[in-house]
């Protein structure tokens with residue numbers, strides 16, 4: 048559905064030089080998937096989506112959307128793609144239904160779609176109310192409804208859960224899953240990692256304009272499973288000593304131990320029990336997307352400190368290249 052290879056985009060800095068927002072970024076989104084696009088603030092997610100949709104010009108790289116080159120062949124394919132990359136501006140004094148009706152007329156979409164998309168996003172009951180009375184979550188759903196008018200095969204959502212409360216996030220999750228069940232491929236950018244883990248089949252993680260990881264969510268988590276187990280036991284120092292002596296790698300925390308690369312947890316109970324050390328807890332520490340993300344994007348702040356994550360700088364461009372952005376030749380096909 049989406050193929051991106053070697054995408055580059057630099058923004059000129061006011062104080063000279065180029066900020067490398069995308070630095071040879073690659074992404075592949077397969078049909079029928081909900082694909083999460085994860086990255087820290089400023090890592091290049093929105094720039095990627097804007098470049099893909101022809102809203103900003105890339106310096107180099109290849110992009111295909113539904114098999115067509117982007118941006119050159121976008122007009123042929125854009126009718127099959129729904130996207131919310133920038134918050135759409137709605138007329139606050141219009142009802143949701145009237146707003147969608149106007150957008151349907153403008154987009155040459157039959158009016159029958161208006162009721163269908165209102166139902167799809169769960170806004171049929173409130174369709175008659177004016178938009179400025181909508182909650183943020185309802186406005187987000189109206190935005191999704193507007194992107195669904197043309198019954199897209201591919202839906203691109205940039206941070207759809209931004210600003211939503213837990214109930215709103217849950218509604219958005221259910222909506223995305225329902226769309227996926229109807230066969231819509233969804234690309235969803237977010238930094239709400241738990242959310243992505245819950246709704247996505249596969250992910251791409253971007254850091255400093257480059258892909259640092261891609262694959263099915265389950266595979267990603269398995270790859271990062273280090274076989275760590277948390278052990279609570281009455282005498283921590285003695286238990287740590289016993290485990291180390293038996294060749295088990297172990298780290299001590301104030302109230303527990305973590306044993307690493309454990310393949311047979313029963314051996315830990317046997318080993319400690321054999322020395323009169325009784326385990327009160329033995330639990331696997333399975334990785335979640337958040338720990339994988341923090342490790343790969345190097346954005347875990349030290350305690351009490353905010354981490355600088357957006358620091359890719361190129362040397363100043365020569366004067367001739369100081370246009371709006373640095374244009375590099377297209378990569379030949």
Ligand SMILES: Nc1ncnc2c1ncn2[C@@H]1O[C@H](COP(=O)(O)OP(=O)(O)OP(=O)(O)O)[C@@H](O)[C@H]1O
Pocket residue numbers: 058059066068086087088089090091092093094095238357
């Ligand atoms: N129009 C612009 N002019 C100059 N720099 C820009 C422009 N748009 C984005 N950038 C810079 O490019 C980098 C990537 O920005 P982008 O918005 O793509 O990141 P993002 O991953 O979407 O971040 P966030 O999660 O915070 O929305 C950032 O350093 C940003 O400041």
